[in-house]
Amino acid sequence: MNRYKVIKQLGDGTYGSVWKAVNRQTNEVVAIKKMKRKFYSWEECMALREVKSLRKLNHPCVVKLKEVIRENDELYFVFEFLDCNIYQLMKDRDKLFPESRIRNWMYQILQGLAYIHKQGYFHRDMKPENLLVFKDSVKIADFGLAREIRSKPPYTDYVSTRWYRAPEVLLRSSYYNAPIDMFAMGAIMAELYTLRPLFPGSSEADEIYKICSVMGTPTAHTWSDVASSSPRA
Numbered sequence: 001m002n003r004y005k006v007i008k009q010l011g012d013g014t015y016g017s018v019w020k021a022v023n024r025q026t027n028e029v030v031a032i033k034k035m036k037r038k039f040y041s042w043e044e045c046m047a048l049r050e051v052k053s054l055r056k057l058n059h060p061c062v063v064k065l066k067e068v069i070r071e072n073d074e075l076y077f078v079f080e081f082l083d084c085n086i087y088q089l090m091k092d093r094d095k096l097f098p099e100s101r102i103r104n105w106m107y108q109i110l111q112g113l114a115y116i117h118k119q120g121y122f123h124r125d126m127k128p129e130n131l132l133v134f135k136d137s138v139k140i141a142d143f144g145l146a147r148e149i150r151s152k153p154p155y156t157d158y159v160s161t162r163w164y165r166a167p168e169v170l171l172r173s174s175y176y177n178a179p180i181d182m183f184a185m186g187a188i189m190a191e192l193y194t195l196r197p198l199f200p201g202s203s204e205a206d207e208i209y210k211i212c213s214v215m216g217t218p219t220a221h222t223w224s225d226v227a228s229s230s231p232r233a
Helices: 041-048 048-056 086-091 100-116 178-192 203-217 225-228
Strands: 004-012 017-021 031-037 066-069 074-080 131-134 137-140
Touching: 004 031, 041 048, 048 066, 048 074, 074 086, 086 131, 086 178, 100 131, 100 137, 100 178
Parallel strands: none
Antiparallel strands: 004 017, 017 031, 031 074, 066 074, 131 137
16 A cells, blocks of 8 residues: 555545545555455455456446555555545535536436446445546446345345435335336436435435325336235235
8 A cells, every 4th residue: 555645535434434545656546445344365355246346347437446455454445536426516506407417427327327237236325425526427436235136135234325215125125126226316316406305214214205205106006016915805
């Protein structure tokens, strides 16, 4: 890590903290994610879902993982640096975005998601904070919760921020797939147009209520899988 000079902390999450840094040799600005847990072997590092997915993904709309560094049992991911995320652009804004900008962002994000899904992964944590922006470009970041589409459920660990969580996840189904990313993107697109979250639930139950208030309550026809599994009198 000596070849990088840390400039400032950008964020702190459940699994790691993110720092802005500069390569001392090339002067390239990068983002470095330091994992909070210890890693005692390279095999343990390479088994991480975030590493496995990002090593396989190479697309202009997916944040680029430049290198993985293990030093003194600490693990660091070095990413390309982007100025800010979509949440930061929305939170203090009092004027709506031009529709042309929203269309451009959505096109890029959906291109990135289509590529991720085609490569056999789904993200599981699509939210404005994970959409990084530099000038007119937007890239999908943070693959810590990503899973392979072909992997076998149930999925038991935490998934997605509540306001962007699909109904099947809120209802504690263990059997879900790539469509949950698309549900999240629908909520994000609405928020980009209005600067207000579409489903700002204060709890999981309130989140389901908010979704039904906007979209209506599903019927046996629209949600046949649930109807077919319901107990009959």
